[in-house]
Amino acid sequence: xxxxxxxxxxxxxxxxxxxxxxxxxxxxxxxxxxxxxxxxxxxxxxxxxxxxxxxxxxxxxxxxxxxxxxxxxxxxxxxxxxxxxxxxxxxxxxxxxxxxxxxxxxxxxxxxxxxxxxxxxxxxxxxxxxxxxxxxxxxxxxxxxxxxxxxxxxxxxxxxxxxxxxxxxxxxxxxxxxxxxxxxxxxxxxxxxxxxxxxxxxxxxxxxxxxxxxxxxxxxxxxxxxxxxxxxxxxxxxxxxxxxxxxxxxxxxxxxxxxxxxxxxxxxxxxxxxxxxxxxxxxxxxxxxxxxxxxxxxxxxxxxxxxxxxxxxxxxxxxxxxxxxxxxxxx
Amino acid sequence: xxxxxxxxxxxxxxxxxxxxxxxxxxxxxxxxxxxxxxxxxxxxxxxxxxxxxxxxxxxxxxxxxxxxxxxxxxxxxxxxxxxxxxxxxxxxxxxxxxxxxxxxxxxxxxxxxxxxxxxxxxxxxxxxxxxxxxxxxxxxxxxxxxxxxxxxxxxxxxxxxxxxxxxxxxxxxxxxxxxxxxxxxxxxxxxxxxxxxxxxxxxxxxxxxxxxxxxxxxxxxxxxxxxxxxxxxxxxxxxxxxxxxxxxxxxxxxxxxxxxxxxxxxxxxxxxxxxxxxxxxxxxxxxxxxxxxxxxxxxxxxxxxxxxxxxxxxxxxxxxxxxxxxxxxxx
DNA sequence: CTGAAAGCGCTTACAG
DNA sequence: CTGAAAGCGCTTACAG
Numbered sequence: 001x002x003x004x005x006x007x008x009x010x011x012x013x014x015x016x017x018x019x020x021x022x023x024x025x026x027x028x029x030x031x032x033x034x035x036x037x038x039x040x041x042x043x044x045x046x047x048x049x050x051x052x053x054x055x056x057x058x059x060x061x062x063x064x065x066x067x068x069x070x071x072x073x074x075x076x077x078x079x080x081x082x083x084x085x086x087x088x089x090x091x092x093x094x095x096x097x098x099x100x101x102x103x104x105x106x107x108x109x110x111x112x113x114x115x116x117x118x119x120x121x122x123x124x125x126x127x128x129x130x131x132x133x134x135x136x137x138x139x140x141x142x143x144x145x146x147x148x149x150x151x152x153x154x155x156x157x158x159x160x161x162x163x164x165x166x167x168x169x170x171x172x173x174x175x176x177x178x179x180x181x182x183x184x185x186x187x188x189x190x191x192x193x194x195x196x197x198x199x200x201x202x203x204x205x206x207x208x209x210x211x212x213x214x215x216x217x218x219x220x221x222x223x224x225x226x227x228x229x230x231x232x233x234x235x236x237x238x239x240x241x242x243x244x245x246x247x248x249x250x251x252x253x254x255x256x257x258x259x260x261x262x263x264x265x266x267x268x269x270x271x272x273x274x275x276x277x278x279x280x281x282x283x284x285x286x287x288x289x290x291x292x293x294x295x296x297x298x299x300x301x302x303x304x305x306x307x308x309x310x311x312x313x314x315x316x317x318x319x320x321x322x323x324x325x326x327x328x329x330x331x
Numbered sequence: 332x333x334x335x336x337x338x339x340x341x342x343x344x345x346x347x348x349x350x351x352x353x354x355x356x357x358x359x360x361x362x363x364x365x366x367x368x369x370x371x372x373x374x375x376x377x378x379x380x381x382x383x384x385x386x387x388x389x390x391x392x393x394x395x396x397x398x399x400x401x402x403x404x405x406x407x408x409x410x411x412x413x414x415x416x417x418x419x420x421x422x423x424x425x426x427x428x429x430x431x432x433x434x435x436x437x438x439x440x441x442x443x444x445x446x447x448x449x450x451x452x453x454x455x456x457x458x459x460x461x462x463x464x465x466x467x468x469x470x471x472x473x474x475x476x477x478x479x480x481x482x483x484x485x486x487x488x489x490x491x492x493x494x495x496x497x498x499x500x501x502x503x504x505x506x507x508x509x510x511x512x513x514x515x516x517x518x519x520x521x522x523x524x525x526x527x528x529x530x531x532x533x534x535x536x537x538x539x540x541x542x543x544x545x546x547x548x549x550x551x552x553x554x555x556x557x558x559x560x561x562x563x564x565x566x567x568x569x570x571x572x573x574x575x576x577x578x579x580x581x582x583x584x585x586x587x588x589x590x591x592x593x594x595x596x597x598x599x600x601x602x603x604x605x606x607x608x609x610x611x612x613x614x615x616x617x618x619x620x621x622x623x624x625x626x627x628x629x630x631x632x633x634x635x636x637x638x639x640x641x642x643x644x645x646x647x648x649x650x651x652x653x654x655x656x657x658x659x660x661x662x
Numbered sequence: 663c664t665g666a667a668a669g670c671g672c673t674t675a676c677a678g
Numbered sequence: 679c680t681g682a683a684a685g686c687g688c689t690t691a692c693a694g
Contacts, residue, residue: 006671008671020671020682021673022679024674025674025680030673034679036680055392055672058388058670058672061670061687062672063674075418083435100434101448103432104414117387140337224611224612258614276609278578278579278607281585339686340687340688352666353663353664353665361689361690367664370663385687385688388687389670389687392686
């Protein structure tokens, strides 16, 4: 396997009849370096002819930072909403020459997560332990925590904010349908607790705003017995509608109700979150909240770029509704 | 933001009172370099004290290759099965110092996918266009295609093989339950066609082996009308059971049947693939096939390591069943 | 058993 | 408008 020598900027320079310095200037569009259009032309032609691709390693070594933005995902069920977020963020940052790379934070040795990548920034889509964050920052990496509100770092909280909004939407929809006493179905899976807290908070705030009693929260295991028990308990307390943490929890509730001879929305209205592909095939079809990750991604991208001293005169914050209700039959 | 100078191997050497060369030898466990235990000790202490982390960029530049294995995902719904595969593969390769990084192939500019990473190998979990593969190989990157069988590259096909196996299991389960004439519900989404072909092939082969008629395939849109139509058609042809491409398709079928006043498994038995979290909450609870990605990941890891000239005397191929049926009520 | 030195492919002052 | 040269932090022959 005679692996041929890699094509370097020097090869391009030779081919184009200029210095390697000029090649670098042209390829990086260095400002204040007026290079004749004709020279640029020759260089681009040489690049194409030789199939030159710059060495990221060399650039990183020289400049002290890569163009990689590391997206750290928690080891939790992801689903299509998370995937959409990743896609949207990848696209938004790509336009600024930043390369998004995803890793699942498997709780392994700390540095192994990012040492090999030398990312320019790390976006934590999962709760971060403070010490881990500290260590990254000590290594000169910008850490964007999409979970916690941080007054100094506007934009960081876009994901958290969106979760709060989701809870609000669920509650308001239910209240608009005439319900006054709400329940909240949280997942028993402890990896998800930071997640549901934010959504539950949104439900609580909406109830408070509307002068309604606080929602009564129950954790449910992913099985129909656990769900059926919770349903009975809510009903006996006068709860007439429940916000499920996500569509999976909502499915459990619906199954639990069927088992108990009950049916949504009459006996208990149910609203989920995510609009997973099978939500429409639930019995009855599931009313849910769909998140628009394009909005969340735009906010996150802005926060990242601002930290990078990119000239993002990007005309104010991205705006738009980050989630909307998909009304079907379960509520 | 006075970003302090990065800690280098030279700093470690100074601290430990040895040369930078020795630091490198110790940290890389270079064979044939007998270094006294005491020196090693001092070096490791210095590393810990200074919080030294080697520069991946420098190593990559020097050696000509990184320790990164790029996992290229197709832009298609992923689900927990894919996530499990990623996790397992990450873990398996981590033990060999390889760092798995995931990217969604968004069909963007070709090189932007890997140029910034200079990966040592690329694993395509999605169908690859031949020209793209060629270009990567020209750049000295090993390409592992998990989709196609390739006689020269044993192990490459583990994912493809597993898909075939999934189809087989579906068919055999149905036949064991007394069905003789099977249907196959394929997704209309064209991004999924390479995927379902492999599974369908497994169903076909199982039927042929059992001297049964070939399965009759129908593409179904993700809505209950489309599903109901397909169900009626199958029934009129004498098909008594259908293998759905995945659980989502199975849910559509179940919903279509309810709409038509029919019910599984009596009117038509249905078996899915994936055992998504809500499968147990289907009405009736969905019988499905669960894939064990640990097995698939092990096979893939082996193929990657073999290519890297790693001394994987890993005692033969990983063995075990890559998928099993989860029997519930729909079939 | 340990170290001095070359060189990987870039970027970027600096000098024309 | 263009180029010669230093240097980023490693690995690895090579010489002791």
